[in-house]
Amino acid sequence: MTRPNRPLTSADFPLETALNAFFAWNETRPRHDRRYEVLRRIWRLEPDRAVAYLVGSDPDAQAVAARVQQALDAAIRSDDPERQADLFRALEAVEDHIDLAALPAHRPSRRRPGPKRILVIKLSALGDFIQALGPMAAIRRHHRDDHVTLLTTAPFARLAEQSGYFDRVEIDRRSQPLDVRGWLGLRRTLRDGGFDRVYDLQTSQRSSFYARLWWPGTRPEWSGIAPDASHPHANLLRNPQHTITKQAEQLMMAGIHPVPLPSLPREDGTLPAELSGHRFALLIPGSSPRHSGKRWPAQRYGELARALTERGLLPVVLGGKDEHALAEAIRRGAPATLDLTGRTELADLVSLARAATIAIGNDTGTSHIAAAGGAPLVALFSGESDPARCAPRGAKVTVLRRAPLADLALAPVLAAVDMALGSAGS
Secondary structure, three states, rough: OOOOOOOHHHHHHHOOOOOHHHHHHHOOOOOOHHHHHHHHHHOOOHHHHHHHHOOOOHHHHHHHHHHHHHHHHHHHHOOOHHHHHHHHHHHHHHHHHHHHHHOOOOOOOOOOOOOOEEEEEEOOOOHHHHHOOOHHHHHHHHHHOOOOEEEEEHHHHHHHHHHHHOOOEEOOOOOOOHHHHHHHHHHHHHHHHHOOOEEEEOHHHHHHHHHHHOOOOOOOOOOOOOOOOOOEOOOOOOOOOOHHHHHHHHHHHOOOOOOOOOOOOOOOOOHHHHHOOOEEEEEEOOOHHHHHOOOOOOOHHHHHHHHHHHOOEEEEEEOOHHHHHHHHHHHHOOOEEEOOOOOOOHHHHHHHHOOOEEEEEEEEEEHHHHHOOOOEEEEEOOOOOOHHHHOOOOOOOOEEEEOOOOHHOHHHHHHHHHHHHHHOOO
16 A cells, blocks of 8 residues: 555545544544654554564564554555554554554553453443443453453442353452441452553543552553543543443444443343243333433323233333332323332343333333343433433334423334334334
């Protein structure tokens, strides 16, 4: 490929691609990512000189160094995610041999040989944790020969263990600022883990602060948004991205691609006896009490439940014990409805989601569980949140949005349900 006699810039990669974002992010910063510097340097070198610049005369590394140049040529002006990912993977392969931050000196890689110890951080909340199951699966696949630990909060430990993605699950008790003992305990857990790399899927101020807990020692390689991360999610526009898109791009920049959609563990659970022999539809009428505008009126859910009963489905209401009044309002419209509010733990929700025929729910964490269960989901959104950023994703997800949500009539919801049921049966 003939290259123009000018520097390599973000404009050489299509908009909304990972490499365009990676270059644009670096172009705004006084300190550049080592991989950005490497790509700009080899851009104007002939292939043999580029290989020599990257790895010197090391015969074991020359093939992977040549792959960087080939991958760069393939990625120029391409919006193919696989070509974009291959360049990041090629850089990772070179870094197994050479410390890219030391070039043009050919200092050996700082990575230790053999199996690695990997830490994944995902603390909360319910919907966000479910959406992270896809990235977790991708990390496990990429690090199949390594020891992978998850740092999470207690409510998600059992689901994490059932997923099969982790060799160990550690509990973060989310110490308060003045809880010195708690912070020292977390610091000891992190430092004693001997981790080679951290994937921070929480990417919050709190989880980014955890990178400082290795001080004064050397912290592991870090994928996330912590200052001086070795593998930053380098995108100036990351905040408006959908959570799943954001995490997939973050992992691509660390050499991991593709990232599947979230999927619930396949371990069999026990369903309530009342569901024996029934095809059933999950109704999720609640939301955070702070966001009551995200709730489609319970009366409408009652009308929907009655229509579902006429279609041979048993309506099942899910929610916390504080949402029992919503279930009662739904039952007034459809007395056959089964009220499970306050009766389900996270493991129960997983079993219900995997067995359901269809689910209809508001913008809340349980709807993400329903989507990951594999059955069709009709997700109802108000104007208080943007489905482009946070809607459940899946091949069988339909999103309906109306502001205010109370103005959404039964007819379009029922039409979406019938279409989903028809598609599921075909």
